[in-house]
Amino acid sequence: MGTVALAVTEGMLHFELSVAYEVFGSGPVGGAASWYELAVCGPESVRVGRFRMEPDHGLDRLPLADTVIVPGWADVDVAPPADLVDAVRAAHEAGARVASLCTGAFVLAAAGLLDGRRATTHWAHTGVLAARHPRVAVDPDVLYVDNGSVLTSAGKAAALDLCLHLVRLDHGSSVANAVARRLVVPPHRGGGQAQFVTTPVPAPDNHPLADLFPWVLERLDRPLTVEDLARRARMSSRHLGRHFRSVTGTTPLQWLLTQRIRHAQELLETTDDSVDAVAAATGMGTATTLRRHFNRTVGVPPDTYRRTFRTRTATAPDVNGHSPQRP
Template identity: 85%
Template sequence: MARTIPDMGTVALAVTEGMLHFELSVAYEVFGSAPAGVPVTWYDVAVCGPGAVRVGRFLLQPDHGLDRLPHADTVIVPGWADVEEEPPADLVDAVRAAHEAGARVVSLCTGAFVLAAAGLLDGRRATTHWAHTDALSARHPRVEVDRDVLYVDDGSVLTSAGKAAALDLCLHLVRLDHGPSVANTVARRLVVPPHRAGGQAQFVATPVPARDDHPLAALFPWVIARLDRPLTVEDLARQARMSSRHLGRHFRAATGTTPLQWLLTQRIRRAQELLEATDDGVDVIAAATGMGTAATLRRHFNRTVGVPPDAYRRAFRSRSRPGPYDSPRHRDAPGRVTGPGDGTGP
C-alpha cells in the first residue's frame, strides 16, 4: 500500500471495550508529545477504535475508526483486560490488516492476546504479563512464549510484559526511531531509568539505585565521570568506603550484576553515545571509554550489542537526523532485544 508524507511517523493506539487504561496511558504519554528541545519530528498519535469505548472507569471517544490502523507506521495494542474472552473480531482483523500493510505492530502487556489471535505471533518469540504466559501458550501453541523477559523485539512485531515493562518497550521504540539520546530525554521527563537491566542486541542497560540514600548512590555518578580511567573493583570499593565483598553484595542487590559487568555496561553505553553524537574514530572512543584499544572496544561492543561499532554508527547516526521519510517502515529491523523480568517491577 502506498504511503503519503502525512502518514510518516504515525502511531495508532488501537482501543476497544475492555482495554487496560494504564498501558494506554503509558503509550500516549511517551508518543503523544515531544520532549522539550529535541531536534526531531515527533510522532502523530491517532487513537483508533470502533466508537466510544470504556477503558477502565473512563469513557473514551477515539479520533478514528479501526480502519485507520493499516495507514499507520506503528500500531500499539494496549493490555486486554479479560484474557479469558476472545478479543473482538474487528480489532483482530484491523491489526492483521495493519501488519500486512507494513506497519510495525506492538502489544503492551496482555495486548499480546490480540496479536496472537491475529496470527502475528505464530512461529515467533513473544511475551506478556507473567500471570498470563501459561494462558497465552495454551491458547496459541504456535507462539514461542518467553516468560522471563521484559519485552521481545522480533522486528516488525514487538511484545512486552506487564505494566512497567510497557514503558520499557515504548522507550525502546523511541530509541529505535530517534536514537539513545532522545530516548534518554524522554526517560528523564518521565523520571524513569533510560533502560532497565538486561537489554541485549542494540541497547545496553544502565541500572542505578532508585533512592538517594542507597549506599551506592554517590558511587555511580563518580564512576560515570571517570569511564576513561582503568578502574578496578578495589577502586570502586575504596570510593564507596566498603570492602570489595560488601560492594559486590550491594551491586548485586541494586543492579542484578557484578561491579565489573556494570562498569563494562557503562563503557559500552558511553561508546554508543559517542558513536551516535560524534565523528570520533573507534580508537579515540576506545580511549574515552576506558577500553584502551579499538580492538578491545570492537570485541566487547560486538559481543554486547550484537553489531560492530561502525555498523551501529551507520544505523543510528542516520536516525538522529530524521527527514520526512524517516519512519520505521523505511528502515531495516534492528534485531531482537530482550530483557529479564516479570514486568511488575518499578
C-alpha cells in the first residue's frame, strides 16, 4: 500500500492519468482501514492531453514510493524522456512496484524493466512494442499482466482493470468491489483484448446473454452445466459458445469457473464459513475441488488467501453492501 506516485511528463494521456488518480486518490472505501498516499510527480509544469498541470513533486520522488504508476504515452513513435525512464528504473531498483497503463509500457520497456518478462499494451501497439523491444514477451490477448513487481495493462479501460487489480492485491476483493461500485464498473472482467479489437463492447442489456448472466450468478451454488445455460438462454450449446466468445472473450465453462472463484474469494474474506461450506456455496462440490481450482486460478490455497485478506476486510461490507456477521 503506502505511497502511490503517478509519473507524469509532457506527452502523457489524460484518460489513464485520471483513472489512476480517481482510484488511488479518492480516499478509503468499502471499509478499508487505510488508503494510499498519492503523489503526482513530474517536471514543474506539464501538458497532459489538452490540459496543463503542475505536479506536486519532481521525478526524483519516484524512488521513495511503494508503487509507481506510469500512464499512457501519447506518441509511441517518439522515445520517452530520458529523465522519466531513469526515474522509473531507479524506483524499481529501490524496491517500488511499477505499473504501466496502456502505452506506458513503452516507458517500462525503455527502462529495461520488461526484458525477459511477459507484458502487454494497447492492442494497436503490441506489434510496435514487440519489434522495438525483442526481449519483451508481448502478449496481445490479455487485459493486464502481473509479474509481481512489474505490471502492465492493455489500452484505455484496461487501465482501470489493472488499478482495481492493485487494490484487490492490497486490500482484498471486497474493497476492490466497493471501488468498482463507486465507479460503476465491473470489479473484474474476464477474457482478453481480442474481444475489443473488432467487436464493440455491448451495452449491459444489449446482447443475447444479458438475462443469462444474472440468472447464473444467483445460482452459483448449483452444479450448472453448459447444457443448463444453453437451455436457459434458449439456444444450442454451440450457439451459446459462440455468443460467450463474442461477449466475454472466453468459454461458458471458463466464465462460470471464474465467477465461482470470485464468489469464493468474497466468502473467504467476509465469512467464517469452512472451506467445505465455501465449496458448497460456490458449486465446487468438495473442498478438494475448490482447493485445486482456487490454487490454480489465484495462486494460493483458500486457507492462505483467507489468512492474508481476512484481517484487512473482516469489517468491510459484502457485495450487497451488508456488513459481515462477526462470531
